[in-house]
Amino acid sequence: MKTAILLFILIATYSIIGTVLPQGLAGEVYLRDYPKIGNLILTLQFDQVYSSWVFRILLGFFIINLVGCTLKILPGQLKRMDKDHFMKASLEAENLYKDDLDIKKFKELIKSKKYYIEENQGGFRASKHKIGNIGSSVTHLGIVVIVLGSFLGNLFAEEGFFNMLPGDIKGFPDYGFSIQLEDFRLAFRENKTVDQYYSDVTILRPNQEPQKETLWVNKPIKVNDLNFYQTSYGWGNDLSIKDENGVELEKKLLRNGESFFYEPEHVTIFLYGFYPDFLLTGAGEPITMSEKKDNPTYAVILYHLNENVGSYIVKPGEPIKYNDINISFENSTLYTGITYRKDFGYFFVVLGSLLLILGLIFSFYFYPKNIIVEEKSIKIATRQNPWGFNYQIKQLVDKALQRGDKQ
Amino acid sequence: MTNLVQMEEMFFLIAFAAYTISAVAFFIYVALKKDKVGNAAVLLTIVGFIFHNIAIVLRVIESGRLPFTNQFEFASSFTWGIVLCYIVIHFVYKFTAVGAFVMPIAFLVMGYASVLPKNIKPLMPALQSSWLYIHVGTAIISYGAFAVAAGLAAMYLIAVNREKEGIKTTSGLPDAEACDYMSYRVIAFGYLMLTLVIITGAIWAKAAWSRYWAWDPKETWSLITWIIYSVYIHLRFNRGWKGKSAAWFAVIGFICVIFTFIGVNTILPSIHSYR
Numbered sequence: 151m152k153t154a155i156l157l158f159i160l161i162a163t164y165s166i167i168g169t170v171l172p173q174g175l176a177g178e179v180y181l182r183d184y185p186k187i188g189n190l191i192l193t194l195q196f197d198q199v200y201s202s203w204v205f206r207i208l209l210g211f212f213i214i215n216l217v218g219c220t221l222k223i224l225p226g227q228l229k230r231m232d233k234d235h236f237m238k239a240s241l242e243a244e245n246l247y248k249d250d251l252d253i254k255k256f257k258e259l260i261k262s263k264k265y266y267i268e269e270n271q272g273g274f275r276a277s278k279h280k281i282g283n284i285g286s287s288v289t290h291l292g293i294v295v296i297v298l299g300s301f302l303g304n305l306f307a308e309e310g311f312f313n314m315l316p317g318d319i320k321g322f323p324d325y326g327f328s329i330q331l332e333d334f335r336l337a338f339r340e341n342k343t344v345d346q347y348y349s350d351v352t353i354l355r356p357n358q359e360p361q362k363e364t365l366w367v368n369k370p371i372k373v374n375d376l377n378f379y380q381t382s383y384g385w386g387n388d389l390s391i392k393d394e395n396g397v398e399l400e401k402k403l404l405r406n407g408e409s410f411f412y413e414p415e416h417v418t419i420f421l422y423g424f425y426p427d428f429l430l431t432g433a434g435e436p437i438t439m440s441e442k443k444d445n446p447t448y449a450v451i452l453y454h455l456n457e458n459v460g461s462y463i464v465k466p467g468e469p470i471k472y473n474d475i476n477i478s479f480e481n482s483t484l485y486t487g488i489t490y491r492k493d494f495g496y497f498f499v500v501l502g503s504l505l506l507i508l509g510l511i512f513s514f515y516f517y518p519k520n521i522i523v524e525e526k527s528i529k530i531a532t533r534q535n536p537w538g539f540n541y542q543i544k545q546l547v548d549k550a551l552q553r554g555d556k557q
Numbered sequence: 558m559t560n561l562v563q564m565e566e567m568f569f570l571i572a573f574a575a576y577t578i579s580a581v582a583f584f585i586y587v588a589l590k591k592d593k594v595g596n597a598a599v600l601l602t603i604v605g606f607i608f609h610n611i612a613i614v615l616r617v618i619e620s621g622r623l624p625f626t627n628q629f630e631f632a633s634s635f636t637w638g639i640v641l642c643y644i645v646i647h648f649v650y651k652f653t654a655v656g657a658f659v660m661p662i663a664f665l666v667m668g669y670a671s672v673l674p675k676n677i678k679p680l681m682p683a684l685q686s687s688w689l690y691i692h693v694g695t696a697i698i699s700y701g702a703f704a705v706a707a708g709l710a711a712m713y714l715i716a717v718n719r720e721k722e723g724i725k726t727t728s729g730l731p732d733a734e735a736c737d738y739m740s741y742r743v744i745a746f747g748y749l750m751l752t753l754v755i756i757t758g759a760i761w762a763k764a765a766w767s768r769y770w771a772w773d774p775k776e777t778w779s780l781i782t783w784i785i786y787s788v789y790i791h792l793r794f795n796r797g798w799k800g801k802s803a804a805w806f807a808v809i810g811f812i813c814v815i816f817t818f819i820g821v822n823t824i825l826p827s828i829h830s831y832r
Contacts, residue, residue, distance in 0.1 A: 155788055162784045169774040169825055200772045286794070300769065309767070339679055346682050367682035368765045379767045491767045499769055503756040510752060513794075514745045534794070537738030541650075 168199030239529035246528040256550035273524040282517040289509030295502030303495010334486040342440035382487025422449040568612035575605025583657035625693035632670035638701025658708030688761035702747030707811035709740035710804035774825035778817040
């Protein structure tokens, strides 16, 4: 128990570090930004808390502890579920008996509350919710199934990400199908904000009719065992380099943030961004007002041997003259970003979650309740909620009094 | 539509005013033990709750969805959850004085909501899912329950101190033991709801982003809150842990809830930062 609490505290502390310290940056960044504790951060892997060996060991110990604890308490719990087992009232238990109580009515009231009643000399014993005894074990089992299921699921998961322009095909030979993007479209609202991202795809299988599907955010599709998710999008832009006579020397597809090195002129063309609805802020920063092509504009930077030779804001097809060549961008097309994943852990996460919730409901709302009625004595026996249970039985006693009075 | 917006704001402000006055009235009730003041405070809370419901319904009509998607909407719904939990506790257990500790929390959260931008934004693609209503709905109930539990714990600490100092409970404060147990039961309910929040969030994340858990600050802080209440429940259940330490734990747990709600959204960059 003490170990479990200690592990809980350590896991929580470690998790907090992961939320306050930037994660996954290069080692030099930590050494530079935290000169006094940079080395400590890197040694204890505080730069990647959730995948660190310390965190994994803590989680491992936590699971071992939880399993050990459950195995220790389960036999006792199962024993308490036995029909003949009856919990004794504690010494401090309040005697709820009242002289004018109609004991028969009280018994009837208890019966109506679905208590199991066992007569004995001088009184009776009533009990219900024996299932609550195993509540904590079911809860623990749920947590173990979730953690192990997600860990093993992640370990053996097959996952990837790919971008596609309309017409592109991505093959999954191990699964016997290919996926072709027919169209990627954005649905707009009146105020030009994006309502949804849709990828219309065709699933191609040898010797089978093509199967048309559409996926969007929150609506993945499943093909064989692979799930496909709409997770990203962007603009693909045609870069064109022409000579002074208009002869095309090079054509290339560039995405935002990508660059192309044109060797003959030793010039690097960096596409800072494509802005479909361009606006220059007061601070001189290019932004887009929406994803609608209402004012398409490109921001481009040229470098010659790593030296910035100019920054340009140009319209589609508008040439940037550099020595003897003309550089231009046009035909910007949306591409989709799709994540695929195969993960058997999901089943276990859902199963574990159900067990966890069920265990908590057993523990909190179906906890074992016992009433011991002897001569001039009514006492309750429960571990979970003695005050609340006492309150309920007091009310029942009062009800039995009131009814007796009326008659 | 403008009329609806104005009416929503008006009903929201009436509810806020009713909650504020009821918080003050509850304090007077606790100090003077005047039943009439206590009854008036409860009545004001209910009236405020009715107006709050009308404001929420008007917002639902305006936006065409439940008000769960930005900081204002969540703060308003959070207050709704707190007041609902208090009303239930009041009518089941007749704990009028709890209002003196719960309604100030409702007042603070509602006050926070009142200074936030109230404009209605359409749902971003990631939020367009039925899971939103289950995930955020359970969060509202869970947070509301933890607020009430913290109020009960504070009431317990005061009741115990008074008993220790030999002051007889002539005030409206209920029995300390009752506060202690009620706080535990309400935490148990909030904990069950918080578990549902985390589970539904994970299943939703799987459908939207392919992963059920990404260690996003909001997710992590929800887990930390869950761990804190897990420790509380374990100590209480297995070690019979109760009294002052349990009460302080309930207060700390609620501070963690508030940090998860406000702190994470404002300080830590998160995919859950819906302003």
